[in-house]
Amino acid sequence: MKEDFQVTPWEVKGRVDYDKLIKIFGTQPLNKELLNKLERISGRELHMFLRRGVFFSHRDFDKILDDIENGRGFFLYTGRGPSGPMHVGHLIPFIMTRWFQEVFNVNVYIMITDDEKFLDEEKMSLDEVRRWAYENILDIIAVGFDPDKTFIFLDTEYIRNMYPLAIKIAKKINLNLVRSVFGFSGDTNIGLTFYPALQIVPTMFEKKRCLIPAAIDQDPYWRIQRDLAEGFGYYKAAAIHSKFLPPLTGFEGKMSTSRPETAIFLQDDPKTVRRKIMRYAFSGGQPTIELHRKLGGNPDIDVSFQWLYMLFEPDDKRIKEIEEDYRSGRLLTGELKEILIERLNDFLEQHRQRREEAKELVHIFKYEGKLARQMWEIIYE
Amino acid sequence: MKEDFQVTPWEVKGRVDYDKLIKIFGTQPLNKELLNKLERISGRELHMFLRRGVFFSHRDFDKILDDIENGRGFFLYTGRGPSGPMHVGHLIPFIMTRWFQEVFNVNVYIMITDDEKFLDEEKMSLDEVRRWAYENILDIIAVGFDPDKTFIFLDTEYIRNMYPLAIKIAKKINLNLVRSVFGFSGDTNIGLTFYPALQIVPTMFEKKRCLIPAAIDQDPYWRIQRDLAEGFGYYKAAAIHSKFLPPLTGFEGKMSTSRPETAIFLQDDPKTVRRKIMRYAFSGGQPTIELHRKLGGNPDIDVSFQWLYMLFEPDDKRIKEIEEDYRSGRLLTGELKEILIERLNDFLEQHRQRREEAKELVHIFKYEGKLARQMWEIIYE
Numbered sequence: 089m090k091e092d093f094q095v096t097p098w099e100v101k102g103r104v105d106y107d108k109l110i111k112i113f114g115t116q117p118l119n120k121e122l123l124n125k126l127e128r129i130s131g132r133e134l135h136m137f138l139r140r141g142v143f144f145s146h147r148d149f150d151k152i153l154d155d156i157e158n159g160r161g162f163f164l165y166t167g168r169g170p171s172g173p174m175h176v177g178h179l180i181p182f183i184m185t186r187w188f189q190e191v192f193n194v195n196v197y198i199m200i201t202d203d204e205k206f207l208d209e210e211k212m213s214l215d216e217v218r219r220w221a222y223e224n225i226l227d228i229i230a231v232g233f234d235p236d237k238t239f240i241f242l243d244t245e246y247i248r249n250m251y252p253l254a255i256k257i258a259k260k261i262n263l264n265l266v267r268s269v270f271g272f273s274g275d276t277n278i279g280l281t282f283y284p285a286l287q288i289v290p291t292m293f294e295k296k297r298c299l300i301p302a303a304i305d306q307d308p309y310w311r312i313q314r315d316l317a318e319g320f321g322y323y324k325a326a327a328i329h330s331k332f333l334p335p336l337t338g339f340e341g342k343m344s345t346s347r348p349e350t351a352i353f354l355q356d357d358p359k360t361v362r363r364k365i366m367r368y369a370f371s372g373g374q375p376t377i378e379l380h381r382k383l384g385g386n387p388d389i390d391v392s393f394q395w396l397y398m399l400f401e402p403d404d405k406r407i408k409e410i411e412e413d414y415r416s417g418r419l420l421t422g423e424l425k426e427i428l429i430e431r432l433n434d435f436l437e438q439h440r441q442r443r444e445e446a447k448e449l450v451h452i453f454k455y456e457g458k459l460a461r462q463m464w465e466i467i468y469e
Numbered sequence: 470m471k472e473d474f475q476v477t478p479w480e481v482k483g484r485v486d487y488d489k490l491i492k493i494f495g496t497q498p499l500n501k502e503l504l505n506k507l508e509r510i511s512g513r514e515l516h517m518f519l520r521r522g523v524f525f526s527h528r529d530f531d532k533i534l535d536d537i538e539n540g541r542g543f544f545l546y547t548g549r550g551p552s553g554p555m556h557v558g559h560l561i562p563f564i565m566t567r568w569f570q571e572v573f574n575v576n577v578y579i580m581i582t583d584d585e586k587f588l589d590e591e592k593m594s595l596d597e598v599r600r601w602a603y604e605n606i607l608d609i610i611a612v613g614f615d616p617d618k619t620f621i622f623l624d625t626e627y628i629r630n631m632y633p634l635a636i637k638i639a640k641k642i643n644l645n646l647v648r649s650v651f652g653f654s655g656d657t658n659i660g661l662t663f664y665p666a667l668q669i670v671p672t673m674f675e676k677k678r679c680l681i682p683a684a685i686d687q688d689p690y691w692r693i694q695r696d697l698a699e700g701f702g703y704y705k706a707a708a709i710h711s712k713f714l715p716p717l718t719g720f721e722g723k724m725s726t727s728r729p730e731t732a733i734f735l736q737d738d739p740k741t742v743r744r745k746i747m748r749y750a751f752s753g754g755q756p757t758i759e760l761h762r763k764l765g766g767n768p769d770i771d772v773s774f775q776w777l778y779m780l781f782e783p784d785d786k787r788i789k790e791i792e793e794d795y796r797s798g799r800l801l802t803g804e805l806k807e808i809l810i811e812r813l814n815d816f817l818e819q820h821r822q823r824r825e826e827a828k829e830l831v832h833i834f835k836y837e838g839k840l841a842r843q844m845w846e847i848i849y850e
Contacts (some may be wrong), residue, residue: 203636214633214850244636248629252595255584255625258660263644266659278647279639282663469595 095305096271098208100342106144106304106331113307115145118328122146125153135187136402137330143184145304147314148326152299156192162297162326164188165290167199168228170221171209175351176399176432177333177343182231184301184330189234195459196238197290198228203243204287207279218242222450227354229446229453230439236458243286245454246463250289253468258285260316269308288313289468297323304329305342333398334391338370354443358433365392365425365432372414373421384417385424392421392428400431476686477652479589481723487525487685487712494688496526499709503527506534516568517783518711524565526685528695529707533680537573543678543707545569546671548580549609551602552590556732557780557813558714558724563612565682565711570615576840577619578671579609584624585668588660599623603831608735610827610834611820617839624667626835627844631670634849639666641697650689669694670849678704685710686723714779715772719751735824739814746773746806746813753795754802765798766805773802773809781812 093102095109110117118138127134137143155162166185168178182198189196206217221242228240243250261284266272272281287309291298300310307329314324332342335350343351349368352361372390374380387393393414401407410427413419454460474483476490491498499519508515518524533543547566549559563579570577587598602623609621624631642665647653653662668690672679681691688710695705713723716731724732730749733742753771755761768774774795782788791808794800835841 203632207636207640214637244633245629247632248626251584251628251632252625255588255660256595258663259588259658261659262656263653263659263662264655267655272644274645274648275643277640278642278644278663278666279636281644282639282659285659 097305097308100305100332102341103339104332109304110145113145113304115147115304115307115327115329116149118144118146118149122150122153129153129156130191132191135184136404137180137184137187137398139404140397141331142180142398143301143328143330145329146327147307147310148297148324149299149328152297152326155297160296161194162192162299163194163294164196165199165293165298165300165325166196166302167201167287167290168224169201169205169208170217170224171205171212172220172345173353173355174224174227175343175345175353176395176435177351179227179231179354180330180333180399181301181303182228184328186231186233188299188301189237190232194237195294196233197293198233198238198240198453199287199290200225200240200242201283201287203247203279204283207277207283214244218244225450225453226443226446227439229449230442232442233453235449235452238453238457239459239463240450240453241463242454247286249463249467250286253289253292254282254285256320256469257288257316258282260319261285261312265312269312284309284312288316291317291325292320292322292468293463295322298325300325300327302327302329303332305332331398334370334394336364336368336370336391338391339389352432352436354436354439356436358436361432361436362429365429369395369425369428371421371425373424374417377420380420381417385414385419385421387411387414390414390421390424392424396428396431400428400435478686478689481686481713483722484720485713490685491526494526494685496528496685496688496708496710497530499525499527499530503531503534510534510537511572513572516565517785518561518565518568518779520785521778522712523561523779524682524709524711526710527708528688528691529678529705530680530709533678533707536678541677542575543573543680544575544675545577546580546674546679546681546706547577547683548582548668548671549605550582550586550589551598551605552586552593553601553726554734554736555605555608556724556726556734557776557816558732560608560612560735561711561714561780562682562684563609565709567612567614569680569682570618575618576675577614578674579614579619579621579834580668580671581606581621581623582664582668584628584660585664588658588664595625599625606831606834607824607827608820610830611823613823614834616830616833619834619838620840620844621831621834622844623835628667630844630848631667634670634673635663635666637701637850638669638697639663641700642666642693646693650693665690665693669697672698672706673701673703673849674844676703679706681706681708683708683710684713686713712779715751715775717745717749717751717772719772720770733813733817735817735820737817739817742813742817743810746810750776750806750809752802752806754805755798758801761801762798766795766800766802768792768795771795771802771805773805777809777812781809781816 093104152162164185166181200221202217202221206214291313310325310327317324335343337350370391372386474485536543545566547562581602583598583602587595672694691706691708698705716724718731751772753767755764
């Protein structure tokens with residue numbers, strides 16, 4: 089099946105059709121029925137990501153809900169490849185993961201894949217990757233995880249505890265498989281070739297079902313996991329998949345560190361935020377004020393509106409007003425951008441404060457918290 | 470170049486022509502000049518393995534001798550894949566390594582490749598490999614290494630200390646290269662594919678030249694190391710290569726655990742030794758006593774004689790007598806076999822005693838010896 093978009097763990101091309109992607113990847117839509125059940129079981133209002141379809145697809149999330157109902161429980165696993173600064177879109181899986189942790193009081197494992205990024209980025213040294221790892225960990229901690237129920241680890245540091253299980257997994261994965269799943273070729277280095285085995289290990293950190301909130305492009309890893317897990321006496325990993333926050337410049341591809349105009353980074357100051365939104369945020373408005381007042385704007389293709397809808401305006405009533413005002417032409421593109429700039433800068437200001445506080449907590453999440461201390465005692469075999 | 474024998478790290482086929490192998494592998498003969506220099510520098514009689522060409526080939530051994538002369542020093546690295554019991558042939562690199570350690574008082578690193586054997590042996594569990602690792606370590610310690618200058622480590626245990634450097638090495642090795650050097654194919658698992666990077670790490674344990682005494686079939690690993698080492702600021706590994714102790718059954722291939730009649734294992738009791746030698750040791754003698762007395766035997770193809778020559782009769786005068794007596798027909802095949810049986814059983818009896826004592830020393834070599842304690846503090850990056 090040839091589509092005019094493409095989604096792999098390393099690349100997103102074109103404008104993603106998420107309904108088609110569900111069919112291509114063979115996942116399930118995260119439908120109303122499941123969400124209602126989640127709301128009922130949790131006794132909490134659904135997170136805006138769930139109310140608004142930011143997480144739109146899943147594997148075995150129904151089984152996670154059963155496990156919660158039956159008291160078997162579950163645990164959460166997500167991660168970050170530390171090859172550069174994090175942008176606002178990178179926070180989506182972490183915010184979602186934190187919400188599940190808060191609601192169900194479960195353990196969270198966050199893998200910082202310094203090995204993978206070093207192996208994958210031709211020009212990056214391991215030291216550089218590790219510096220980004222530290223910076224990214226601050227951003228992740230700032231999301232608000234429970235320090236006694238969250239373990240953040242670097243692959244190169246935690247490897248001794250994972251390697252025996254990783255080689256058991258690796259023994260079941262041959263070169264033909266990784267070639268077809270990840271497109272590895274003769275030029276691929278032998279470190280990157282081994283890495284998928286390691287990424288699977290944390291799905292077996294507990295003898296419960298693992299729920300992975302992640303962007304949909306990571307799905308190929310979990311397909312291999314799901315083929316192998318039961319042979320190892322573990323559960324197939326469950327996942328919920330998020331859409332990509334669209335690049336500022338429009339809906340093609342995903343935000344990219346190498347093209348800074350496409351993204352707002354967590355370290356961008358208020359002036360930079362204003363400049364980028366004003367200059368680059370793709371508009372669904374009309375070419376002139378007169379035409380806009382007459383014909384109205386199109387929020388479906390307007391990146392400022394989409395960012396508010398997906399991430400920065402949690403109030404359902406308010407977002408509906410904004411949508412209607414924009415569509416009717418009452419709200420101009422410039423005004424819409426001002427709303428986003430204000431929300432974004434509030435969000436980043438709060439984030440920066442929590443990020444400062446996170447500096448004292450890195451050691452807790454990596455080594456000294458209750459879960460972290462337990463994890464350093466366990467060798468996975 | 471198509472030969473009627475084949476030598477790879479996983480297989481030896483046919484009768485190996487060692488002179489041709491030097492040409493095929495592109496190594497250097499370990500010639501008289503080098504050996505004389507070694508004798509002069511060491512002030513010691515050369516070990517029988519050197520006097521008799523058991524070690525016959527090298528890479529950069531001349532540079533090791535220069536390093537000794539100039540006071541730069543060197544270190545020793547060898548290893549063992551613990552997939553089964555060790556036979557007498559397996560001891561050859563260890564005995565050679567021990568001799569160099571004793572003569573030059575240098576550090577020895579012994580890698581126990583539990584990961585590789587687990588990944589390579591379809592049916593073997595990691596627990597089984599680890600049990601063999603323990604048994605093999607006893608046999609290795611019994612050779613007599615210096616507990617404060619020798620570090621014995623299992624890959625799966627020491628991985629945290631090696632992995633960062635291993636991925637730096639791995640980043641420089643692509644699938645095309647391991648396919649051509651090791652013959653990896655689409656069926657090869659992704660663990661085994663990564664392993665060559667790990668085997669190279671100990672050649673960089675010190676900022677000195679590393680000397681690797683090993684059977685010639687391990688040479689492909691060091692070819693890759695030699696292409697990469699200087700880019701990492703380390704020396705190209707030097708190596709001296711041994712011939713294979715021929716299988717009891719004749720000169721084809723090498724001794725094999727899966728065909729116990731081809732080998733004497735270090736645990737074989739005196740009765741088993743006698744039975745195997747009498748029944749299987751390929752003879753260079755004549756079909757009848759009369760013919761033997763008349764025509765004489767051929768020690769060049771007689772496995773009993775070769776075993777005495779290569780490993781079990783260190784006395785040069787005595788081995789010369791045996792050779793002459795056998796060639797002239799004075800010594801019968803049965804008598805030659807009796808000589809070997811006696812030598813072999815003496816050797817194994819001593820080995821068993823030292824192996825018993827080794828049980829108390831495993832912890833020293835792995836964790837508590839002077840060198841071992843230092844090594845657990847170092848992370849190689």
